[in-house]
Amino acid sequence: MKPFDYVRPKTIAEAVAAAAEPGAVYLAGGTNLLDLMKGGVSRPDRLVDVTHLPGLDEIEELPGGAVRIGALVRNAELAHDRDFARRFPAVAEALLSGASAQLRNAATVGGNLLQRTRCAYFYDAAGACNKRAPGAGCDARGGDNRLHAVLGFSEHCIATHPSDFCVPLVALDAVVEVEGKAGRRDIPLENFHLLPGDTPDRETVLAPGDLVVALRLPAQAAQFAAHARYLKVRERTSYAFAVVSAAAALRMADDRIEDPRIALGGVAQKPWRAREAEEALRGARADASSFRHAAAAALADAKPSGDNAFKIELARRIVARALALAAAGSPERVAALPASPLAAISGVAAHA
């Protein structure tokens, strides 16, 4: 690990000033950053430790019903907050399907948004990666790329964003609160991450020094509580990133879908809100044919970026199944194997 200076600001303003300097990065839970530093992938000159900043570790309900989650709330703490899990079951399920118990205890809400891709060529400091070294090329193209993007990729980068948490969040219109040199501003999560285009090294809209201070779920997001699921295909049962995942949240009126929300994970460099699929489903009957139709719309623009055409059909099936599970109703409690397609749920046809 390259040597670095360590600073521990006492206020958010001090943190923003310290992190705006070239070569500075924020340290929170450290579960991704320290791993990247040990591998020589991230080589910061200065770590700005925000873990001792006051007031960033609360989950609070705001007047009007929105919920505000401080950036330093740990993933496990949020997932096990009973009131939060009851109102946003798909978010709790997504959190519990990610990483391991130890990592969920350390990793923060803000850090989850800012975690880096797990593309093996990004992690291999000896390989070519436009994200790590702009202009170097992309060894993932023509390499081992069966887990890479099928939506929104470019010739310069085919990596995916690894977060589970962000997938239901983007479906529920979450907003990111950011403090920067010019003060505080709100960024819809859907606009927070950038697609690679010509600049895969730019992953978010954040400017130097910008600090994520909180995440907000609008009051309307709780209206989906009765019909919300997250479903995630992994290459092993637990403790693995998504091959493909989907969040489905429905507001139902009898057997009609009044307001559908659909997002995908593991398919692009950002959590992918499937708005065309939502439009296809709005007002439709909650049945297998509607779900298949919506799933086809969600993947209409998908293309293989390598040896990964299977992910397109897999994603269609996962979207359709997540919708069927959501329509059947949120479970009382997150399943023993969170978000697992292997968990049997009585009364729901797995293959819609």
Add this chain to the structure above:
Amino acid sequence: MALSTTLTINGVTRIIELDDPRVTLLDLLRERLDLTGTKKGCDRGQCGACTVIVDGRRINSCLALAVSHDGARVLTIEGVAEGKSLHPVQEAFLAHDGLQCGFCTPGQIMSAIGLIEEGQAGDDPERVREGMSGNLCRCGAYQGITEAVLDAQRTLAAQSRKEVA
């Protein structure tokens, strides 16, 4: 640059002067405080051998900078027994053969103590396996580990019922 950090490790408060902020909590314990019960496996947060409990939460000490944890309470495998009397989770690992070579065992035990404290798994073996998935055992003692965690969970629940009564 001298960095001072205060840690309460297994009940003993220490003020530690660090000459380098790169020192992880794991390396601090093993290399500087001679608490070598906590193991270094992958050093990248994948195997769980370095699991310790910090402020009541089980974490991977290899992915924690010691300096960032200024003020924290740390519990390691050296701090769980009371004198010669083993912790119920340690006893259960012995009773159920929850190990073969033993390298992952301190991390398994710390993780199991954390899991039982969290109170999410109860007596469901599937939830125990899922909750212990951050601890790899290359000898494959998973069956015994799961049985040990379930048994220890029952013992600790019975103890706390007795204390309440």
